[in-house]
Amino acid sequence: MARRRMVYEGKAKILYEGPEPGTLIQYFKDDATAGNGAKKDVVEGKGVLNNRISEHVMTGLNAIGVPTHFIRRLNMREQLVRAVEMIPLEIVVRNVAAGSLSTRLGIEEGTPLPRPIIEFYLKDDALGDPMVTEEHIIAFNWAAQQDIDDIISLALRVNDFMSGMMMGVGIRLIDFKIEIGRHWEGDFHRLVVADEISPDSCRLWDAKSGDKLDKDVFRRDLGSIADTYSEVAQRLGIMPRPGERTEGKRGPKLVH
Incomplete structure (x- = not known):
């Protein structure tokens, strides 16, 4: 082979x-x-x-x-x-305050948010994946306004689906990250969810105990990530x- x-x-x-x-x-x-x-x-x-x-x-x-x-x-x-064609952004959807949001804004981890909050981060390891605004995205031509609108719509649909799926098995979807790509068909493209969606890219808490069921177990030395x-x-x-x-x-x- x-x-x-x-x-x-x-x-x-x-x-x-x-x-x-x-x-x-x-x-x-x-x-x-x-x-x-x-x-x-x-x-x-x-x-x-x-x-x-x-x-x-x-x-x-x-x-x-x-x-x-x-x-x-x-x-x-x-x-x-x-x-x-990957758009160079990480799209984070937050339902509950945790991680960097709690650190940045001083909001106690575990505080439910009044509505899902969508944040954009430039996908650049050398810069530490900095947060960016829609103004940055349009100004630097990472995506057009229509793309941003479509990305937000996709992100909210993913959030609705995953929240229901996880709650059905006793897990709260705290937040998650997705990446979006352009799938070209001739001269036209559509936006699709790409990369992966796994405990590496989500915060998942047990609905009753609040135990972490995601990569925070590794980040914070809370136990076995495999288990x-x-x-x-x-x-x-x-x-x-x-x-x-x-x-x-x-x-x-x-x-x-």
């Missing part, structure tokens, strides 16, 4: 040239990072879990008409996705709990 050509490598994923024109293979690594790469570790199985959780969310979004770059899962660590992500996968029905039967056998086997 010919060696695949790598297109891009990030902190948690690698993109390879896809088998068909206009496609890419997205590979999920076991690397865990925090603080813009200041804290690093390798967590066995993390990539498998994020691949399956992101597949689950993206499939659900596609099903309700929210366009994504996801086509299908290829194996336990890889997805086939559409090649898109935490497994708990999310189990609640979503992606992965059976230890002792549950799967295809006649016992064990924590990921569901195909």
Whole structure:
């Protein structure tokens, strides 16, 4: 088999040239990072879990008409996705005060927000992914006003879907980050949700206890990130709990 050509490598994923024109293979690594790469570790199985959780969310979004770059899962660590022109922004949707919002504004972590708040950050590791305004986005031609309006609409639809999905399994969606790409079809394009949606890119709290079920477990040394992500996968029905039967056998086997 010919060696695949790598297109891009990030902190948690690698993109390879896809088998068909206009496609890419997205590979999920076991690397865990925090603080813009200041804290690093390798967590066995993390990539498998994020691949399956992101597949689950993206499939659900596609099903309700929210366009994504996801086509299908290829194996336990890889997805086939559409090649898109990434807009250089991280879009953060916040439902509850936490993380940098609490730090910046002095709002106690866990305070419900009066409505979802959408923030934009320039995707630039060297600059620490600074927050930017719509004025910056338009002035520097990262996206047009119509793009911004469409991004906000997509982000709110993702928030509605994920909030319901997570609350259905006893998890509060505190906030999350998405990235958006332009999928070109000839001279026209549409905006699609790209990258991944997983506990790496969300804040998820247990609805009753408030226990963290996301990457804050790694950021704040609160426990095992593998066990935490497994708990999310189990609640979503992606992965059976230890002792549950799967295809006649016992064990924590990921569901195909």
